[in-house]
Amino acid sequence: MVKEYNVAILGASGAVGRRMREQLEQSTIPVKSLKLLASNRSAGKKSTFRGKEYTIEETKPESFDGIDLVLSSAGGSVSKRFLPEAVRRGAVAVDNTSYFRMDKNVPLVVPEVNSGVLKNHHGIISNPNCSTIQMVVALKPIFDAFGLKQVIVSTYQAASGAGQSAWNELERESSEYLKDQKMQAKILPVKGAEKHYPLAFNLLPQIDVFEDDAYTHEEWKMIHETKKIFFDDMNSSKIKVTATTVRVPVPVGHGETVYFQVEKANEASAEAIQNAVADGAGLVLQDDPSQQLYPQPINAAGKRETFVGRIRPDLENDGSYWMWVVSDNLLKGAAWNAVQIAEELVKKDLVRVADPEKSYEMYKEN
Amino acid sequence: MVKEYNVAILGASGAVGRRMREQLEQSTIPVKSLKLLASNRSAGKKSTFRGKEYTIEETKPESFDGIDLVLSSAGGSVSKRFLPEAVRRGAVAVDNTSYFRMDKNVPLVVPEVNSGVLKNHHGIISNPNCSTIQMVVALKPIFDAFGLKQVIVSTYQAASGAGQSAWNELERESSEYLKDQKMQAKILPVKGAEKHYPLAFNLLPQIDVFEDDAYTHEEWKMIHETKKIFFDDMNSSKIKVTATTVRVPVPVGHGETVYFQVEKANEASAEAIQNAVADGAGLVLQDDPSQQLYPQPINAAGKRETFVGRIRPDLENDGSYWMWVVSDNLLKGAAWNAVQIAEELVKKDLVRVADPEKSYEMYKEN
Numbered sequence: 001m002v003k004e005y006n007v008a009i010l011g012a013s014g015a016v017g018r019r020m021r022e023q024l025e026q027s028t029i030p031v032k033s034l035k036l037l038a039s040n041r042s043a044g045k046k047s048t049f050r051g052k053e054y055t056i057e058e059t060k061p062e063s064f065d066g067i068d069l070v071l072s073s074a075g076g077s078v079s080k081r082f083l084p085e086a087v088r089r090g091a092v093a094v095d096n097t098s099y100f101r102m103d104k105n106v107p108l109v110v111p112e113v114n115s116g117v118l119k120n121h122h123g124i125i126s127n128p129n130c131s132t133i134q135m136v137v138a139l140k141p142i143f144d145a146f147g148l149k150q151v152i153v154s155t156y157q158a159a160s161g162a163g164q165s166a167w168n169e170l171e172r173e174s175s176e177y178l179k180d181q182k183m184q185a186k187i188l189p190v191k192g193a194e195k196h197y198p199l200a201f202n203l204l205p206q207i208d209v210f211e212d213d214a215y216t217h218e219e220w221k222m223i224h225e226t227k228k229i230f231f232d233d234m235n236s237s238k239i240k241v242t243a244t245t246v247r248v249p250v251p252v253g254h255g256e257t258v259y260f261q262v263e264k265a266n267e268a269s270a271e272a273i274q275n276a277v278a279d280g281a282g283l284v285l286q287d288d289p290s291q292q293l294y295p296q297p298i299n300a301a302g303k304r305e306t307f308v309g310r311i312r313p314d315l316e317n318d319g320s321y322w323m324w325v326v327s328d329n330l331l332k333g334a335a336w337n338a339v340q341i342a343e344e345l346v347k348k349d350l351v352r353v354a355d356p357e358k359s360y361e362m363y364k365e366n
Numbered sequence: 367m368v369k370e371y372n373v374a375i376l377g378a379s380g381a382v383g384r385r386m387r388e389q390l391e392q393s394t395i396p397v398k399s400l401k402l403l404a405s406n407r408s409a410g411k412k413s414t415f416r417g418k419e420y421t422i423e424e425t426k427p428e429s430f431d432g433i434d435l436v437l438s439s440a441g442g443s444v445s446k447r448f449l450p451e452a453v454r455r456g457a458v459a460v461d462n463t464s465y466f467r468m469d470k471n472v473p474l475v476v477p478e479v480n481s482g483v484l485k486n487h488h489g490i491i492s493n494p495n496c497s498t499i500q501m502v503v504a505l506k507p508i509f510d511a512f513g514l515k516q517v518i519v520s521t522y523q524a525a526s527g528a529g530q531s532a533w534n535e536l537e538r539e540s541s542e543y544l545k546d547q548k549m550q551a552k553i554l555p556v557k558g559a560e561k562h563y564p565l566a567f568n569l570l571p572q573i574d575v576f577e578d579d580a581y582t583h584e585e586w587k588m589i590h591e592t593k594k595i596f597f598d599d600m601n602s603s604k605i606k607v608t609a610t611t612v613r614v615p616v617p618v619g620h621g622e623t624v625y626f627q628v629e630k631a632n633e634a635s636a637e638a639i640q641n642a643v644a645d646g647a648g649l650v651l652q653d654d655p656s657q658q659l660y661p662q663p664i665n666a667a668g669k670r671e672t673f674v675g676r677i678r679p680d681l682e683n684d685g686s687y688w689m690w691v692v693s694d695n696l697l698k699g700a701a702w703n704a705v706q707i708a709e710e711l712v713k714k715d716l717v718r719v720a721d722p723e724k725s726y727e728m729y730k731e732n
Contacts, residue, residue, distance in 0.1 A: 150683075154520035154623040156569050156612065171544065178541055195658045202664040203522050203614065203621045205676050205690045210655035214636065214678040223681075240682040244623040244690065246522065248569065249615050255569045257520040257610040259625075270580065289576035292561045298568040310571050312580040315589075316606040317516075324571045324610065 004032035005351060007342075008067045008091070010082060011074025012056050013042035015164035016096055019335035020071045023304075025050055027339050029069075029346050037063055038074065061085040068351050071338050072096060087123030088360035092351050094125050094338045098217075101126040101225060105362055108228050111340045112281040113140045117232060118341070118350055123359040125341055128229060129221040130333025131155050131245060131254055136229050137306045137332065138258065138325045141280035142273055143230065147263025150240040153222060156248045156255035157207060158297065159199055161329045162188060166199075167251050173200035174249070189247060204247040218245040253297025254333060256325045257310075265319025270312050273321060277308045282332070287311050295326035303328055304336045370398035371717060373708075374433045374457070376448060377440025378402035378422050379411060381530040382462055385701035386437045389670075391416055393705050395435075395712050403429055404440065427451040434717050437704050438462060453489030454726035458717050460491050460704045467492040467591060471728055474594050477706045478647040479506045483598060484707070484716055489725040491707055496699025497521050497584065497611060497620055498591040503672045503698065504624065504691045507646035508639055509596065513629025516606040519588060522614045522621035523573060524663065525565055527695045528554060532565075533617050539566035540615070555613060570613040584611040619663025620699060622691045631685025636678050639687060643674045648698065653677050661692035669694055670702045 007024065011017040017038070024031065034049050036056045043058040057063060059078070064070065064086040072079055073096035083093045083100070100106045107117040108126045113136050118125065128136070135153060142148065159170040166187050173183040183198035189206040197204055208217035215223075222243040227236040248255070262268045278285040286295050287309040295307035310324035327333060345351050353359055373390065377383040383404070390397065400415050402422045409424040423429060425444070430436065430452040438445055439462035449459045449466070466472040473483040474492045479502050484491065494502070501519060508514065525536040532553050539549040549564035555572040563570055573584035581589075588609040593602040614621075628634045644651040652661050653675040661673035676690035693699060711717050719725055 152518060152625055152680075156522065156614065174540055175544055178537065178544070189658070193658065197658075197662060198664060201616055202662055203616060203619075203692070204662065205621070205623075205660050206658060210658075213681065214655050214676070215681075237682075240680075242625075242680045242682065242686075242688070244625075244676065244688050246621065246623070246690075248522065250567055250569060253569075255571070255612065257571075257612065259518055259608075259610075289580050292555070292559065292563075292572060292576075294571050296563060296568055296570065298564060310580070310610065314518075314606075314608045315579065315581075316603075316608065320608075322608070322610050324612075326569070 002030050004030040005068040005346065006033045006066055007031050007069045007071070008035040008037055008064065010037045010059060010070055010072040010078065012036035012047065013038045013045060014073060015160055015167065015330055016073040016334040019330050020073060020338060021047065021049055023331070023335045023339040024071065027343055029342055035063065035067065064089045064091050067091040069342055070094070071342065073334065083124055084360050084363040087353055087363060088356050090353055090356050092121065092123055092125070092345060092353060094127060094341045096127040096334050096338050098129065098221060100124050100363070101128065102228070102234055108225060109341050110136050110229055110337060111344050112137050114229050115344050118344055118348060121350065122362060123353040123356065124363060127334065127338045127341065128225045129218070130161055130329040131157060131218065131256065132222050132225040132229070133333050133337055134254060134306045134325050134327035135222070135256055135258060136226055137282050138277065138308050138323065139260065141276040141283070142260065142262065145272070145276045146268040148239050148260055149263055150261040151226065152259040153243045154257045155243065155245040157245060158250040158252050158254055158329050159188070159247065160252050161254065162191065170199050170249055170251060173198045177201050199247055199249050201249060205244065207245045207247055216245060219243040250297050252301040252328055252330060253326055254329045255297060258323050258325055259320065261320045268319060270321065274311050277311065282306055283308055285309070295324060297326055300326045301328050304331050306332055368396050370396040371434040371712070372399045372432055373397050373435045373437070374401040374403055374430060376403045376425060376436055376438040376444065378413065379404040379408035380439060381526055381533065382439040382696055382700040385696050386439060386704060387413065387415055389697065389701045389705040390437065393709055395708055401429065401433065430455045430457050433457040435708055436460070437708065439700065449490055450726050450729040453719055453729060454722050456719055456722050458487065458489055458491070458711060458719060460493060460707045462493040462700050462704050464495065464587060466490050466729070467494065468594070468600055474591060475707050476502050476595055476703060477710050478503050480595055481710050484710055484714060487716065488728060489719040489722065490729060493700065493704045493707065494591045494595060495584070495587040496527055496695040497523060497622065498588050499699050499703055500620060500672045500691050500693035501588070501622055501624060502592055502595050503648050504643065504674050504689060505626065507642040507649070508626065508628065511638070511642045512634040514605050514626055515629055516627040517592065518625040519609045520623045521609065521611040523611060524616040524618050524620055524695050525554070525613065526618050527620065528557065536565050536615055536617060539564045543567055565613055565615050567615060571610065573611045573613055582611060585609040616663050618667040618694055618696060619692055620695045621663060624689050624691055625686065627686045634685060636687065640677050643677065648672055649674055651675070661690060663692055666692045667694050670697050672698055
């Protein structure tokens with residue numbers, strides 16, 4: 001008999017939550033029941049799943065009674081409050097927020113890269129940051145074939161990475177600009193920050209808040225999540241990573257210029273890297289200058305894959321290469337990666353928490 | 367008696383040509399007469415300069431009779447055809463196209479960096495590429511204080527870098543997108559190329575045509591122009607430079623993430639680099655995370671300066687730093703740099719060609 005799962009989506013009304021529902025609908029996961037959870041602001045809204053209508057409910061600790069699997073994308077404070085409650089009730093949660101990512105008791109998983117660590121979970125599995133995910137998926141076959149010493153990445157990140165409201169703001173500001181009206185910025189670069197700047201027809205070199213070292217938290221995430229995903233150690237010195245992250249006036253689809261240095265410089269070449277990427281899991285090579293073929297957000301939006309092109313050597317540094325990586329930040333960068341983790345959990349029969357009360361205590365103190 | 371100059375603007379109807387006229391109007395150059403030249407398509411259009419009306423004329427070799435100074439931005443083929451004719455008639459030309467930039471008899475000048483080479487001119491002086499100019503202006507005080515071993519740059523380039531028609535196309539496509547209409551791409555990424563893609567709400571990792579080595583010509587320019595400007599040698603190995611150039615849906619103002627390694631790692635620090643930049647010619651430091659202060663295209667548009675922020679060390683590589691550089695690609699990246707060169711020529715009394723006929727022969731064969 002096929003095991004079936006009671007699934008809850010936490011943050012079901014957001015840009016990522018809606019896509020989690022869609023990706024779950026298309027997934028191989030046998031869903032016995034679905035619960036759509038959000039704040040009381042969204043409670044009462046209707047949604048459909050596999051032909052049936054569902055009503056969004058306000059999230060409460062008891063909402064997780066009887067739930068096997070939670071897909072969560074409602075913000076760090078919501079994850080902090082409710083995921084320990086869900087785990088206490090025996091549910092396994094795949095969390096898209098950053099709240100638990102650096103907890104040593106929480107696997108940080110990109111299935112193409114490190115699904116092996118899933119077996120160590122205690123109830124919560126974290127989905128990495130969108131810009132990290134697409135980069136590590138693209139780097140994985142290169143890492144396997146040639147090793148990696150260093151990564152220097154600049155990002156071109158879409159508005160929807162900051163949520164549906166930021167996406168709406170980009171479109172509204174664009175309209176205002178084209179009508180010669182003053183652009184009204186209320187959300188970006190960071191919701192709730194002191195200052196807001198228009199993104200439409202502009203560039204904002206700030207994503208998330210600033211840390212004390214003048215890096216933004218987004219840049220911090222790209223550095224430390226990459227180390228944790230590749231080496232299960234957020235401070236690993238086995239790979240050097242540095243990043244500058246920039247928000248660009250694109251609705252969906254992050255771009256990244258990734259400059260990387262391989263360990264086995266003698267074995268690597270642009271062609272060998274192209275071949276590795278072409279064979280890599282979750283990757284599509286789009287790299288043919290003669291056909292003007294390279295990844296573009298407009299083509300990546302709505303797709304699960306990560307697209308890679310512009311692969312070529314630094315002409316003055318042996319073993320160093322460039323590539324250009326684009327993926328749908330709401331799918332592989334969020335909803336699809338979470339559902340993909342859930343598929344892996346189901347496949348490996350890991351939708352279970354060994355000691356829910358112990359996990360609850362552990363996460364409660366996070 | 368103050369010397370006065372007969373000035374011609376070649377390509378007067380374009381986005382850069384119009385700004386050349388405006389920058390000349392605000393400059394210190396004593397203009398005796400002005401001639402506005404363009405193709406016959408634009409001939410007959412009116413324009414004003416210092417309160418007087420001028421009519422755009424069709425460019426012919428004879429147009430340069432009696433002209434002392436030419437500011438040129440009408441495309442490489444126009445420069446090729448007409449600038450030798452202008453020089454033959456005794457004029458000095460500041461050319462914004464790439465046509466003569468790598469000619470060893472043509473100084474490639476950014477006044478803040480290498481105005482010393484102006485004295486070697488034979489009639490034509492080249493204005494570098496827009497993305498190169500703002501980068502070398504930002505790097506100059508760092509180069510002087512700490513030396514530079516390597517530069518790794520990713521660009522975020524505005525539509526107007528491809529001309530007024532590309533700028534118009536971005537705005538039209540943006541309107542189409544917001545009305546749920548199909549975007550009609552006819553110009554970008556490269557005018558006359560086989561394929562065209564929308565820039566609105568998208569990213570295009572192709573600027574200019576592809577070279578055989580899979581770099582675009584824009585990337586080639588950033589590499590070789592930087593070497594020529596700093597070391598008067600387009601192939602200098604004294605500095606390593608590599609680039610990925612990307613077009614973004616911004617009308618005016620290029621952004622760049624510049625990752626650089628200094629020679630004197632022990633003497634450099636983020637603060638020392640900030641101080642050097644703050645004191646650097648043509649630069650404005652906008653770098654205060656606590657105030658969310660950093661350069662943005664929307665603020666740089668219409669200004670002559672280059673704006674620098676997000677200066678911070680690579681936390682894992684001693685002597686390596688990031689910065690974020692923004693400037694108006696039509697002003698410092700084109701029109702203002704050209705007029706600034708002309709101001710230097712006037713100041714140094716270099717608006718003269720030693721042997722016009724010899725220069726004509728030399729440039730004719732370029």
